[in-house]
Amino acid sequence: MSKVVLFFYYGGFMKDKREHLISDNMLKLMLELSIPGIIGMLVISLYNFVDAIFVGRYVGETALGAISLAYTFTLVNNGIATLIGIGSASVLSRAVGRKDRNTIDSIMGNVFVLTLIFSSIVTLVGIIFASNLLSLVGAEGEMLSLGTKYLRIVYAASIFVNFGQAANMVMRGEGKMGLAMLLMGISAVLNIILDALFVIVFKWGIEGAAIATVISQIVLAICNFLYFAIFSKDVRFHKIRLEKSIVGETISVGVSAMMMQVFSLIQQAVMYSTLKRYGGENQVILMGAFFRYMMLSFIPLWGISQGFQPFAGTNFGAKKFDRVKKGTFLFYAFGLLLAFIFWITFMLSPQKILGLFMNNDSLIASGRVNAILSFSIFPLSAIMIINLTLCQSMGKAKPAGLLVVARQLVLYVPFVLLLPLIFGIRGVWLTSPIVDTFVTLISIAIVAKIFAKDLKTR
Numbered sequence: 001m002s003k004v005v006l007f008f009y010y011g012g013f014m015k016d017k018r019e020h021l022i023s024d025n026m027l028k029l030m031l032e033l034s035i036p037g038i039i040g041m042l043v044i045s046l047y048n049f050v051d052a053i054f055v056g057r058y059v060g061e062t063a064l065g066a067i068s069l070a071y072t073f074t075l076v077n078n079g080i081a082t083l084i085g086i087g088s089a090s091v092l093s094r095a096v097g098r099k100d101r102n103t104i105d106s107i108m109g110n111v112f113v114l115t116l117i118f119s120s121i122v123t124l125v126g127i128i129f130a131s132n133l134l135s136l137v138g139a140e141g142e143m144l145s146l147g148t149k150y151l152r153i154v155y156a157a158s159i160f161v162n163f164g165q166a167a168n169m170v171m172r173g174e175g176k177m178g179l180a181m182l183l184m185g186i187s188a189v190l191n192i193i194l195d196a197l198f199v200i201v202f203k204w205g206i207e208g209a210a211i212a213t214v215i216s217q218i219v220l221a222i223c224n225f226l227y228f229a230i231f232s233k234d235v236r237f238h239k240i241r242l243e244k245s246i247v248g249e250t251i252s253v254g255v256s257a258m259m260m261q262v263f264s265l266i267q268q269a270v271m272y273s274t275l276k277r278y279g280g281e282n283q284v285i286l287m288g289a290f291f292r293y294m295m296l297s298f299i300p301l302w303g304i305s306q307g308f309q310p311f312a313g314t315n316f317g318a319k320k321f322d323r324v325k326k327g328t329f330l331f332y333a334f335g336l337l338l339a340f341i342f343w344i345t346f347m348l349s350p351q352k353i354l355g356l357f358m359n360n361d362s363l364i365a366s367g368r369v370n371a372i373l374s375f376s377i378f379p380l381s382a383i384m385i386i387n388l389t390l391c392q393s394m395g396k397a398k399p400a401g402l403l404v405v406a407r408q409l410v411l412y413v414p415f416v417l418l419l420p421l422i423f424g425i426r427g428v429w430l431t432s433p434i435v436d437t438f439v440t441l442i443s444i445a446i447v448a449k450i451f452a453k454d455l456k457t458r
Helices: 003-014 017-023 026-058 061-097 101-136 141-156 158-173 177-201 205-231 244-279 281-317 321-348 350-354 361-374 380-393 397-410 412-423 426-453
Strands: none
Touching: 017 061, 017 281, 026 061, 026 177, 026 205, 026 281, 026 321, 061 101, 061 141, 061 158, 061 205, 061 244, 061 281, 061 380, 101 141, 101 158, 101 244, 141 158, 141 205, 158 177, 158 205, 158 281, 177 205, 244 281, 244 397, 244 412, 244 426, 281 321, 281 350, 281 361, 281 380, 281 426, 321 350, 321 361, 321 380, 350 361, 361 426, 380 397, 380 426, 397 412, 397 426, 412 426
């Protein structure tokens, strides 16, 4: 094991984590916190990315369309995990900043109970109504049948999926970015191996991809549970119960992150149904392939935000306001750099990237221009995500919620319904860049106000 990896895993134990975050060199901290976060989030993305590749190439294009539609509704689980995980991580980092031991000791019991309650509801409702949900986005025939099979398997394991993801977010909020990355990596590699085994060797089709994902998430959940039950020096399970003093704060902060996932569900449901109305199943398949790459491109930015969250939250809790402001600009620069890499890669070879998911050259060629337009202003997303994370880290639930609602509901849904009336099918593809431009400008205005008021230094 390299010295660099050892540093990421165990460096936090050699020095008080709070002092580390509020006093060390910011460039060093950014890399230390962000690089494992980026790798960890890239690893998370591999679940759906790899499922899509295996299903699209070894099961068929209809199955790729089915898994794309089913993925829309797995965002319910993502929403629960981020509600609990991001909310708890924000509460934790600020508690560390102000040395609040009682709150730190209450975090994990709270996470476990909240996850159990919400996940049980999702499992029951999801299994019963999986077919009805897919019908809402226009799935029918074989695509409906395949999507239902995939969705029911994933929903059956909701408690493991949600606890594994939420606990991993808390681990990152604790500052243990390297360990979080390692556990996610183990889970993702297992998912790839099982995908190949179940889909290619056993020929279990779309069910095999779902089972592979579920098994790997169960392993992640068990590893995270054992870490907080036995190995963590700072954040441990104490009493398995809801703690009234932090439940409200956890939910109020985490709700903006949850809304991003839940509204993504609405956003994608409207998007896919509009695509099917104007372009048929081929447009659904094409968007499914493009959406995989776009989501992959967002993952490093979310990884940076995972590193930024404990930095911003702890320094804000310690009243190091000038440090929060300087760190924000540093994280902007890193985010823009990574966003540009993914942007230029796609712009230079869109057909090759879309070809990873399907063998239909004529379909890929027909969607090339639309995909380029849809990805045209992607680098702006780096600024938008850092601004959202700053709001969440400081406990600013209202502005964080405003950004999420504006991006994925208030602006997106009207645009995706109206633009096709003017531009036809291209209108659906143009919606994301137009909306993201508006939301980025709104986020800049919000952060400028926070800098002037909440982070004012004497």
